[in-house]
Amino acid sequence: MILCDIGNSFLHFYYRGRIWKESKDKLSQKDANEIIIFISVNEQSTQSLLHSHPRCFDLTPLLSIDTTYKGLGIDRIAACNAIKDGVIVDAGSAITIDIMQDGIHLGGYIMPGLAQYRKLFSAISVLDCDLNLAIDLDMFPQNTRDAVSFGTLKSIILMIKNTSKNKKIYFTGGDGKFLSRFFKDCIYDDLLIFKGMQNTIESKIINKGVTL
Amino acid sequence: MILCDIGNSFLHFYYRGRIWKESKDKLSQKDANEIIIFISVNEQSTQSLLHSHPRCFDLTPLLSIDTTYKGLGIDRIAACNAIKDGVIVDAGSAITIDIMQDGIHLGGYIMPGLAQYRKLFSAISVLDCDLNLAIDLDMFPQNTRDAVSFGTLKSIILMIKNTSKNKKIYFTGGDGKFLSRFFKDCIYDDLLIFKGMQNTIESKIINKGVTL
Structure with missing residues (x-):
């Protein structure tokens, strides 16, 4: 069984304790005997995966979370299934912050990802740095580059601090490790989404004796 | 005497207590007997102004502020000349935050403007709202639109609060009035840059008997 989290930039894979990412145009051949269980927020990349591998299973219909939030991305739902209490910060193309309490999703919000801030500032010629x-x-700050970096980084950190208060923070995603450096007693876990998928696979498939 | 602050989006004018903005492609004819004293961060718009009016004077060489900040925009220098103590928030295309103490500029930083956040999120299809x-x-937040709005607005407000502490906050710029609503005891002043220009004109031109 191979797990796959299809994001907007890359397809992220998990197999036997190892994780790696691939772009939709350069998908490697996988062992045809293994089933790929996936979630996706990008239809084009999903089609690429389905064409590249004979046995794929979309976990989306089985994934759920107790929430009143409308339109929660399937990757966020998966990550929320990995923990019972705490704040999840998924720092990828965008930064999503979700709050879990006693297994219930209390809400969440979205900020631009570091790469988006970078792109945004480089589009303004004077801030091209x-x-x-x-x-x-x-x-x-005492110069333009530092002024832009301070505005970006400190605003993200203040938001996470303001949300987390005494809650445990779980960082994941490409910039998760970097952001985790600014917090004490937090956890960086690049497997968070896969753990959530795994929990659902165990409770909804394996424990119920379902065969895929 | 007409004052003009040339930004990246518009040319802002001040004349006899009235302010208005014009785009560089549609500059109105002004009284040819009046001198236009201007500052600019946009060369193209400056050229448009110079072609549209016979008597223009660039105040830039006379404007200065006590700071170690390298590359401070001339509009920010002008605004800093309007106050001795406090935090200046100029919420335009970008949001610039500058800290003044006893007439000295302590530093500052830059965040994306509200319109830039809007554009950035609308570029990600799922966040097109x-x-x-x-x-x-x-x-x-309990839905995508609120999640994006919360991430944008609260991060800006937390940053300003974190910077200002007990200092007086002066808001200016197109979104300055809106942002000022979130703060008690703050000042919204859409004339801040013009007041700074006026202060320099008085101290460096009028009081020294210089004729333009």
Whole structure:
């Protein structure tokens, strides 16, 4: 069994403790005997996967979470299935922040991803400079590059601090490890979405004796 | 004397207590006897102004502020000349935040403007929705539109609060009035840049008897 989380930029795979990503135009051949269980937020990439592999199963209809949020992305639902309590920060193309309490999803919000901020500022000619991710967030910036980096990074961090208060924070996604550095007692887990998928596979498929 | 602040989107004018904006392609004819004293961050719009009016004077070389910040935009320098102490939030295409203390500029930073956030989120198909500016910032969002609006608006507000602490906040720029609603005891002043220009004109031109 191979797990696959299809995002907007890449397809992320999990197989036997190993994770890796592939682009939809360069999908590697996988063992045809293995089933690929996937979730997806990108239809084009889903089609690429279905064409590249004979046995694929969409986990989406089996994934759910107790929430009043309308339109929660399937990747966020999967991540929320991995924990009972805490704040999940998935820092990818966008940064999604979701709050879980006693297995219930209390809500969540969305900020631009670091790459989106970078792109946005580089579109304004005078601010055409890469972010300085080593910026000191306790000093007022003294040049344009630091000013943009400070505005970006500190606003993300203040938001996460404001939301988490005494809750445990779980970081995942491409920029999750970097952002986790700014928090004590937090967890960086690049398997969070796969763990949520795995929990659902166990409770809704394996434990019920369903054969795929 | 007409004052003009040339930004990236519009040319902003001040004349006899009245302010208005014009686009560089549709500049109105002004009284040829009046001098236009201007500052600019956009060369193309500056050229349009110079072609449309016979008497223009660039105030840039006379404007300065005590700072170690390298590359501070001339519009930010002008606004800083309007106050001695406080935080200036200029919410236009970008949002610039500058900190003044005893007439000295301590530093500043830059965040995307509300329109930039809007554009950024509308570029991601699933997030193609206008911001909900009436969002309740004390409740976790329960749908995509609110999630994006909350992430945008609350991050801007937390940053300003974190910076200002007990300092007076001066809002200006197109979205300044809207943002000022979230703060007690703040000042919204759409004349801030013009007041800074006026202060410099008085101290460096009029009081020194210079004739333009």
